[in-house]
Amino acid sequence: MDLEPVKLQYATSRESTDIVHLEKSYGLFIDGKMVEPRSGAMFTSVNPATEEPLTQVAEAGSDDVDLAVAAARRAYEHGWRDLPGKERAKYVFRIARLLQERAREFAVLETIDGGKPIKESRDVDIPLAAAHFFYYAGWADKLGYAFPGRRPKPIGVAGQIIPWNFPLLMAAWKLAPALASGNTVVLKPAETTPLTALLLTEVLRDADLPPGVVNVLTGDGVAGAALVNHPGVDKIAFTGSTDVGKEIQRALAGTGKRLTLELGGKAANIVFEDAALDQAVEGVVNGIFFNQGHVCCAGSRLLLQEPIAEAFLDKLRSRMATLRVGDPLDKNTDVGAINSRQQLDKISSLVDAGVEEGAEMYQAPCPLPERGFWFRPTILTGVTPAHRVAQEEIFGPVLSVLTFRTPEEAVAKANNTRYGLSAGVWTEKGSKILWMADRLRAGVVWENTFNRFDPASPFGGFRESGFGREGGVQGLAPYLALEAIDA
């Protein structure tokens, strides 16, 4: 070898933020207009990759919640509920199309508000969000076919509280089925990621959606609690932590309000010795490092069959060494910023606990930017079911690794959790993969793949990962009252 090998450097292929026009401040979207919050309270939204403030956002209080619920009720009773399905459909189709028109703008905004790589917001979040609206628009005038023997009717006013990990996508998951089935909505985006929901209100106005059909209240847990407890709300849909989900379920006891919950998870990603191992490595990497591991259905526990455990970990470590953590606006970035300082602290402390309990840690040897909230992709090996890091949801780019010998053992370990949201299985043997799918207690089982989402595919958990489904015909049920049709 007389010549030196050549190393290719990737360009910092930075997406421009010119396409985004942020106002100095944003109000609450109530009854079709932006209004000041009653209390006048505002809070700052920050870019977690740079710690720079982006804009001021209104903090809704219970007075604002009253106004929004009243607006939603008026809109429901004086128009939306009785609008023929095919007209409702057209509104929702409009929203889908407008989202597609402004896709780049939404993607960039999502990245700077939440820290996720532009590659993900552009290729996953925004297209899926548009697809959800498009999908449910198609159901709006076909509800009679959705539930045999039942005449579906909307429920009324839905209060929807969404998290910060997929802000626009979660808004789409909530709004699309609710609107298509004839309900009106008060939506409360997460405190740290309000901006794409606020931009969405522009789309709603452009779509000429009647005032009050969708109301958006930015704010924190106070606004969320006020919405949950409001007597004028008929249904609550919540995506977030299991602890808060339980509080909400408790608060709704005896009220007769409908409820769906999409909570946390601690999914097992199970790799058998007869898996397509190189692709399983990709699936495992995607399963826990996609969106910085801020994913309720993340494959956060890797279960390796003993014969291939060491070889697999070697491949995994080599692959992790190629991960690029950094500027989320760079198209070459694989892993973006942690959403907030609080989340970063929580991840760090759980990882420290894991190491203290005896796990061995490996972290991707990548450079990190100076400012912003960052955590290197991490694996913890030598983890047993008794470790905290095997039981508690970390919600970060941290993978706990355990081993197993037989399929029964894999199932037992995978199911040994209070959660039940998702699971992954990697094997080339067909009968075994179906056997596993049958026994894994999870609402979504990804086989030889991971983190796949589609509006036609119902998503949701078992046990303490929540109840109710989003996506598919099954995703309509939470927003409908099913009247019996007399035989």
Added chain:
Amino acid sequence: MPDGGRLDVRKTYKLFIGGEFPRSESGRAYEVDGVWASQASRKDVRDAVRAARSATGGWRAKTAYNRGQILYRIAEVLETRASELVAEGSTEEEVAAAVDRWVWYAGVTDKINAIFGTVNPVAGPYFDFTVAEPVGVVGVAAPDEPPLLGITSRLAPVLAGGSTAVVIASETHPRTAIALAEVIATSDVPGGVVNILTGHKAELLPWLASHLDVDSLDLTGAPDGMLTALEAAAADGVTRTVRAADPLGQSPYEVTAFMEMKTVWHPIGQ
């Protein structure tokens, strides 16, 4: 001495747990309708849930067809024993309706996924399907009235969907509940799939509601005044709560109320 000269042997009304008929571990009984019925305690609830949990694997692993045959057997045996149920307080019409209800649910077990299961047309090279699966252990507060049709209407759908049950029986009609248990015990139903506890709902339901190993709670037969407290207790375990609009309704939706959707993805490629 009675007229006719023969003293009858009176029945002891015990609990039905794990396929057997134990008395309450508390040793208590309560008087209703001229007889003593076992008064279950929280430990009986605990034992019943444990029995129901152990039975879930086997019950779920049976084919839907097999479960249907077992429910049909319950109907057969109930029909044969109609007179016993009448003796315990039901009308003939009610027993007939109950038999027909067991027959109805026997026939729906292997139809649920034909109605509610889906193959989902996702936008990518994946085979994607959704099936309804049993939720697991269901705690059932049986309606107080009618004695047989009430408990039948709530229990049959739980079983049809592949889940196991811990039933807190009607307080006013424990004898009917235990008679039904005897029918079930002789109908090829594996032990633990159905557990029936007689006693006071106010005492027992809170323990059932807060039990973390209960997956779903049917509060259709719970007293209105207890609803808030029971639903709040259920929140600790994210336990699902169900309250049927019509306690005597009959439809596949009663079955799916105790089922949950599982979605599976697999790539399609060479």
Added chain:
Amino acid sequence: MRHDLAELSRVTPVRVMAVDAVSLEQRAAALAGRSLKREAKLGALDLAIRCTDYTTLEGADTPGRIVQLCAKAVRPDPSDHSIPSVAAVCVYPEMVPTAVGCLKGTSIGIASVAGAFPAGLGPLSARLEEIRWVVEQGATEVDMVLNRGAFLSGHYGVAFDEIAASKDASGAAHLKVILETGELGPYDQVRKASMLAMAAGADFIKTSTGKIGTSATLPVALCMAESIRDFAEQTGQAIGLKVAGGIRTAKQSWQYLVVIQETLGVEWMHPDRFRIGASSLLNELLLQLRTQQTGRYQSLDSFTDG
């Protein structure tokens, strides 16, 4: 089935794993989306030229054609002496003596296809004789084909033995084994063929003959690169990868380089371990290089025919 697998594990003591097509293709697409810094593009173009096996395999080839080819191989751009020579020329056996004459005094390799190229279904003795003959005539590299007939019918031992014998016949010349991936079917088969060829003695595994409809693709290259990586991990031996056929644009060439770098690492970014079999690609690379350097779009007429 069991007989074939036992035979396979007899001849390839290395572990052969399955490949999931959907995931592999997604990974290849993701790698294709990487964007390179301008300096990196220049480096990539320069490397691609240095890794080129400048090829002509036409029935109409004549000594005159070979003379022209070799001249361009040495000096791809007569107006720019900073442009490096290619790695090798690749020709039919009869043309080897002419190529040897043209390339005397240079370090450019002379690769000859041999062994009943492209189908490989001639008598084994004749195939081995062809290999010996081209090496005697001065070929420094031999591009042979995998016996797909034997492989696809499960006679892995036969396929293995032919490659081992060809390696013997090649003497000091390095041996490339063409898998003809377009005929193998699923990526599982590509992986299996890769491991078999490497275990039997290949110095390079190569995607295609360029003579059938389907040639190199990025997912196939990724699959073969993963095989090479696995083989290196299991045996410590570093085998090279040659992609051939269907690579016409500069963009494609640096996509392949990204796949190599991300899968095999920087040690494979060198003509000793990576080759691109191409003909019209060379001028495309020159055109892109000049565009990057001058900031102006170029015309193909500015570059010589090879």
